[in-house]
Amino acid sequence: MAEDLRTRFTAEMKASMLAKTADRTSTIRMIMAKLKDVDINARPSGVDKVPDDQIVAMLRGMAKSRRESVELYRQGNRPELAEKEEAEIAVIESFLPQQMSEDAMRAAVAEAVAEAGALSIKEMGKVMAVLKAKHAASLDMGKAGPMVKAALGG
Numbered sequence: 001m002a003e004d005l006r007t008r009f010t011a012e013m014k015a016s017m018l019a020k021t022a023d024r025t026s027t028i029r030m031i032m033a034k035l036k037d038v039d040i041n042a043r044p045s046g047v048d049k050v051p052d053d054q055i056v057a058m059l060r061g062m063a064k065s066r067r068e069s070v071e072l073y074r075q076g077n078r079p080e081l082a083e084k085e086e087a088e089i090a091v092i093e094s095f096l097p098q099q100m101s102e103d104a105m106r107a108a109v110a111e112a113v114a115e116a117g118a119l120s121i122k123e124m125g126k127v128m129a130v131l132k133a134k135h136a137a138s139l140d141m142g143k144a145g146p147m148v149k150a151a152l153g154g
Contacts, residue, residue: 005052028091035050038058070086070089100138
């Protein structure tokens with residue numbers, strides 16, 4: 001990754017303001033505000049600015065909470081609010097690293113199971129730790145869990 005996420009946020013913010021894309025600008029502002037909160041919360045542990053991997057986790061959390069909101073808005077027959085959330089998700093996800101394909105995930109899970117030497121579902125934690133260490137940025141851990149469970153016969 002040539003530039004860090006903070007640099008990208010600032011550059012994208014400027015570009016969005018110049019292009020007068022109000023919705024995109026407000027979403028990037030929201031991301032930057034959330035990042036500032038995350039940085040402030042990390043200060044007691046001696047960290048001034050959290051690293052990119054924590055920013056990626058923050059972005060995933062933001063996207064996840066918006067997906068949950070979309071679901072609720074759809075159930076509540078509020079399509080305009082659901083569309084607003086989906087537009088925010090698109091902007092947030094544009095900053096996330098490219099996600100692994102299903103096949104690549106299966107291969108990574110098989111490799112992690114072999115590396116951890118896991119034989120039963122009781123060792124799922126070991127496998128997940130290997131996956132997180134090797135593929136944290138490009139792997140959706142929420143989707144990996146069920147795959148690991150299936151691979152271990154759970």
